[in-house]
Amino acid sequence: MKYVLKTKRDLEILNLCNKLLKFNLSKKDKDLVFLIKTQLEKDWRKHLIINLKKLLKKYKIKAN
Numbered sequence: 001m002k003y004v005l006k007t008k009r010d011l012e013i014l015n016l017c018n019k020l021l022k023f024n025l026s027k028k029d030k031d032l033v034f035l036i037k038t039q040l041e042k043d044w045r046k047h048l049i050i051n052l053k054k055l056l057k058k059y060k061i062k063a064n
Contacts, residue, residue, distance in 0.1 A: 003040040010040055 005011050017037045025033065038047035056063050 002042075003037075004042050005040065013037075014040055 017033050020033050
Protein backbone atom coordinates (compact mmCIF):
# COMPACT_ATOMS: atom_id res chain seq x y z
CA MET A 1 0.00 0.00 0.00
CA LYS A 2 1.40 3.36 -1.02
CA TYR A 3 -0.48 5.41 1.57
CA VAL A 4 -0.72 4.89 5.30
CA LEU A 5 -4.31 5.84 6.08
CA LYS A 6 -4.54 5.34 9.83
CA THR A 7 -7.27 7.86 10.54
CA LYS A 8 -10.37 9.31 8.92
CA ARG A 9 -8.45 12.56 8.54
CA ASP A 10 -5.82 10.80 6.44
CA LEU A 11 -8.51 9.51 4.12
CA GLU A 12 -10.10 12.96 3.98
CA ILE A 13 -6.76 14.53 3.02
CA LEU A 14 -6.25 11.97 0.26
CA ASN A 15 -9.77 12.47 -1.09
CA LEU A 16 -9.40 16.27 -1.11
CA CYS A 17 -6.06 16.04 -2.89
CA ASN A 18 -7.45 13.70 -5.53
CA LYS A 19 -10.43 15.97 -6.05
CA LEU A 20 -8.17 19.00 -6.54
CA LEU A 21 -5.94 17.16 -8.99
CA LYS A 22 -8.92 16.70 -11.32
CA PHE A 23 -8.90 20.43 -11.98
CA ASN A 24 -6.57 22.66 -13.96
CA LEU A 25 -4.32 23.77 -11.12
CA SER A 26 -1.26 25.95 -11.49
CA LYS A 27 2.09 24.16 -11.34
CA LYS A 28 2.70 25.63 -7.90
CA ASP A 29 -0.66 24.36 -6.60
CA LYS A 30 -0.14 20.92 -8.16
CA ASP A 31 3.26 20.71 -6.48
CA LEU A 32 1.69 21.63 -3.15
CA VAL A 33 -1.04 19.00 -3.50
CA PHE A 34 1.57 16.41 -4.47
CA LEU A 35 3.68 17.29 -1.44
CA ILE A 36 0.63 17.03 0.81
CA LYS A 37 -0.18 13.59 -0.62
CA THR A 38 3.37 12.42 0.03
CA GLN A 39 2.84 13.09 3.73
CA LEU A 40 0.41 10.17 3.71
CA GLU A 41 3.08 7.77 2.44
CA LYS A 42 5.06 5.47 4.68
CA ASP A 43 8.35 7.03 3.55
CA TRP A 44 7.16 10.66 3.56
CA ARG A 45 10.59 12.09 4.39
CA LYS A 46 11.96 11.10 0.97
CA HIS A 47 9.80 13.67 -0.80
CA LEU A 48 10.72 16.41 1.65
CA ILE A 49 14.39 15.77 0.94
CA ILE A 50 13.77 15.81 -2.83
CA ASN A 51 11.98 19.15 -2.64
CA LEU A 52 14.59 20.68 -0.36
CA LYS A 53 17.34 19.61 -2.77
CA LYS A 54 15.42 21.21 -5.65
CA LEU A 55 15.37 24.49 -3.71
CA LEU A 56 19.08 24.23 -2.98
CA LYS A 57 19.76 23.69 -6.69
CA LYS A 58 17.45 26.54 -7.69
CA TYR A 59 19.31 28.97 -5.46
CA LYS A 60 22.70 27.41 -6.22
CA ILE A 61 23.37 26.45 -2.61
CA LYS A 62 25.60 23.48 -1.83
CA ALA A 63 23.95 20.81 0.33
CA ASN A 64 27.11 20.05 2.31
